[in-house]
Amino acid sequence: MRRPTDDSILTRGLLIAITIGFIGIFLLLPLLTVFTSALANGLQAALDALRDPDAISAIKLTLIVAAIAVPLNLVFGVCAAWLVSKYDFRGKSLLISLIDLPFSVSPVVSGLIYVLMFGLQGWLGPWLRDHDIRIIFALPGIVLATIFVTFPFIARELIPLMTDQGRDEEEAAVTLGASGLQTFLRVTLPNIKWALLYGVLLCNARAMGEFGAVSVVSGHIRGLTNTMPLHVEVLYNDYQYVGAFAVASLLALLALVTLTFKSLLEWRYADEIAATHRH
């Protein structure tokens, strides 16, 4: 029997069709294009492109950058979420907005600001050069730009959840004599672990995939400061379309692994997640 809150079969079918059609055209097709282009000359050609020394150094650089940027943003995200969700203070909306800001700053601008700061014509550039410290056109600049772009990802994931959960449990624990750290580890962390993990996954995927901002500060030195997305561009511009899409596929695969992992978690721990969410 149909409940009054159910939509008619017709509406239902229509909406499902729109959903699948929209997602299919806007999301699935571009993704398939990447993979089919990579395999245009067979699997071997794609694998060869990944074994190229420049490709390997790009993969390494990307991993190093993510390995620095993600943990830093993790610490910050937890810290900021705790601050925003557990205390009331003036200017909270402003603070949240500032944390959100990098979401909407054009990647080009994100790179530009570090050039204005650390570039030879910038504020600190001449001093850095005299002391032989390299920031932009080297690893630190790439890391900084990546941190900037992925800055809100983990905090954004945690803030609404922790705000919803309130602070009663934590306050109870503290009243019962637990230290702050114990409270966080034993009470808060179990409640937020899924959101935290998901935030880390997204942050990591974005950190590895950032193009615009990194492009401005990288210097494009082959085998040294080219990350994977930049290497995609290099190959694409070198008439090596298969190679370009092969490296792009690796990045797309990373995205897919992220999404699969997330879906698996949701599926496997659906009850637990629902429980923490509706807390």
Added chain:
Amino acid sequence: MRSAAISSPFARLRNPSVLPGFGLTLGFTLFYLSAIVLIPLTALLLKPWTLGWSGFIAAITEPRVLAALKLSFGGAAIAAVVNAVFGLIVAWTLVRYRFPGKRLVDALVDLPFALPTAVAGIALSALYASNGWLGGPLSLLNIKIAFTPIGVIFALIFIGLPFVVRTLQPVIADMSAEAEEAAATLGATRFQTLRRVVLPALAPALVTGTGLAFARAVGEYGSVIFIAGNLPMKSEIAPLLIIIKLQQYDYEGAAAIGLVMLAASFVIILALNLFQSLLAARR
């Protein structure tokens, strides 16, 4: 639910909670925020003023700059509206209905978050160029997408979609069926129920998600640049104009455009967050 006292505007920064760590977390958050975001952004904030006020105005009111800003903001607005409509349908379908492949569709929604923008751009232009899978059939109908402003909008729809869907999904899931049932029992048609009961309940989340999608799309570069025709006055987006200004060593002009875009994004996000906290306080 939430003990959010509405603080008087003149109340001092204070810590009303027994929980420890206010000083530590506030200190670290502010330090990290300043080091990574605020101080570097100050560099952008100060740069254009070497032009002076009139120079700044002149730099951003140049016809070509205005056209680019119009495209970036207009394109982002259209994409956000499209995403609002379809994002609502997608979110509703994913929460309320069961169908084969639902898990796959749900997972795919996050793709634009995770897929590198440059890869998305290359894939979109390959897809919509006149020899691409979709561009080919469409060009027979005399519809051109790649290398036109429509191409820009398509890329912006791509990157903005998850913001709307992911903001709406938990709200739809949390929405109790009681109000809907009551309305139905009182004789409202399904359409009336949706319009009078469901839509108002979803409105705040819809506004927030659309706003985020818009703010993100305004500054987008990597995925747009490959599919836009980049013709001045026609299909040239503002971030590209920043790059072009930089190429001419016009750091001030570049920073001026960047500043306008930054200010707009910030105002949108701040408005959304104020709107949220207002709703939370009223609840």
Added chain:
Amino acid sequence: MKKIHALIAAIVLAASSAQAADVTLLNVSYDPTRELYKNVNAAFAAEWKAKTGDNVTINQSHNGSGSQARAVIDGLDADVVTLALAYDIDAIAQKAQLLPANWQKRLPDNSTPYTSTIVFLVRKGNPWKIKDWPDLVKPGIHVITPNPKTSGGARWAYLAAWAYAEKKPGGSKEAAQKFVHEIYAHVPVLDTGARGATTNFAQRGIGDVLLSWENEARLAVQEEPGKFDIVYPSNSILAEPPVSIVDKNVDRHRTRKVAEAYLQFLYSKKGQEIEAHNFYRPRDPAILAAHAKDFPKITLYTIDDVFGGWTKAQATHFADGGVFDQIYKPSK
């Protein structure tokens, strides 16, 4: 005591010279030279090793010429720059004072060891029968060229079109401006760089004719045989992509000697031969003659003759509000 000092000095000296045996250079270049410098670097490293016993590694950075110049100005540690046009290296000299203003006088031939020009790349069989510049503005033709504001090659292409219209019988500056105007009305996509434009033309099937560097066109034909033809217009421009060491950087890195030798190598018989193989026109008349069939002789105007040098051309044509900007005035 003195002996010990001498010993230490000797060890330090030995250590430092042992260190110097591994030298690294950074060559900051523009987009189309990727293949060229891959070959040049290997050959130079072998020669330097044979001559001095030192290992030299040359790192390459490629991007649009203008953004490369800006990167060097902003602190990219280039030992040598090999860019698309003199204006970009002038900018490094002016804005960052990393090299003297007269840099272009330090090496032969305006510091350009090889030259190139602008040609037309058309689809196989030349379906639109494009033979010369006026054919580009026939109704229905789509011309592909990148944005002159961001691409060095596009600036040469613009200037080549202008030079044709100004120098042809009955030509004038006004006629040239009108002609260039018309060409850009036939341009459906302005890419930011030469390689992006080539990709749009070759891979995406956009447009009927690509205004291209000669070496780029030759490479496209080589990469995808049977798809394109090259058309040489009746005249074009002598494109001179110059090279220079970046004085302040090589002095800081103590790499002046090897950097100078590297640039000299570009003028050597071996270097010129490699350049010819990569479709750049070598300066050495003997080697050019040996490759004459690769480089058809057409009239080539120079930028000094027609435009009075780069600084002037840049200010008149490509600066904000210049002639190029007027093409895209809002149509009201």
